Ligand SMILES: Cc1ncc(COP(=O)(O)O)c(C=O)c1O
């Protein structure tokens with residue numbers, strides 16, 4: 194049993210209403226469960242495979258989900274980078290290992306399942322790339338048409354390729370992501386498509402399972418800190434919400450310090466934390482090489498600020514150079530291939546550690562959100578091109594010398 198509740202004024206809505214914002218105050222809605230009615234134990238969860246659906250009692254879907262086998266992603270111990278930073282307990286949860294290569298799949302399995310349960314016959318989103326790739330795939334699996342709006346020229350090649358190949362109707366707008374989101378929201382309200390951006394309360398339910406899995410992979414121990422790259426701020430809010438639910442069930446007795454990392458050219462949440470603002474001042478012209486988090490007006494900021502403040506966490510920004518340096522370090526020192534936005538979380542920890550702002554004994558889980566192959570162009574631009582030689586051994590030996 195659950196209901197939809199406004200995060201700001203507490204107004205209550207029925208779970209089968211197609212609604213994304215509060216009719217009374219315009220703020221976002223969240224899913225609130227009747228915790229007394231949740232009948233499951235940690236042992237029961239531990240007997241199931243590691244997956245989004247291990248935690249189905251804390252998800253809104255009641256029937257058979259639209260699934261591509263999402264979740265169950267690896268948690269890697271970053272031994273080399275951790276040693277360099279003096280952080281022996283540094284981990285990366287590699288969300289790039291989901292079916293379409295990003296954490297969005299956790300959200301879409303729930304969001305698209307709910308679209309079907311609610312009887313919606315078409316779905317839509319705005320995207321900096323990953324949301325569209327994921328929605329296109331899950332819509333294909335569900336057999337529903339899908340429309341995606343992208344900021345023209347600002348989406349990494351692999352993500353556009355995915356949306357196109359999975360059969361979405363792909364529209365590029367001459368404007369940024371924030372404008373695309375406003376447009377698609379209006380389209381959905383006026384024309385009855387189901388909106389699957391992070392304003393959709395059901396989609397975020399799937400994403401909270403990142404935190405559940407990380408704890409299960411640490412043998413039931415809560416990490417001291419969880420670090421996430423922040424764009425539209427849905428993921429950090431979702432993980433915090435999920436962990437509070439585990440606390441309410443008595444499965445954990447403390448929360449990690451939620452830590453958000455943004456790109457320096459696109460850092461309104463960081464500024465709000467640094468200046469102790471209650472209301473975000475949007476960035477009108479966000480810019481960063483990490484196009485996934487090139488977002489100036491994060492719609493979930495209100496929730497993200499609560500998550501960071503309530504847990505004693507923090508927010509920090511990293512430059513594009515710091516992001517790319519960490520992308521290379523993860524690839525070359527740990528064998529972990531991530532896209533630039535994902536490297537931001539670990540780059541942020543490097544920065545905080547170097548500034549002496551975190552305790553060296555902390556157990557830290559950085560969420561690395563998307564796969565290296567999402568953005569091959571940024572990778573190729575950073576690396577030496579392959580050496581082309583004649584097809585004989587002497588040429589090979591000479592090239593290797
Ligand atoms: C790879 C990647 N990392 C991080 C983010 C940021 O997540 P959120 O928008 O939930 O803050 C996004 C999308 O926004 C993304 O695609």
Ligand SMILES: N[C@@H](CCOP(=O)(O)O)C(=O)O
Pocket residue numbers: 297318319320321322323324325389390391392424425427485486
């Ligand atoms: N990085 C995101 C931006 C959209 O965020 P959403 O969580 O609101 O869908 C993307 O991949 O498009």
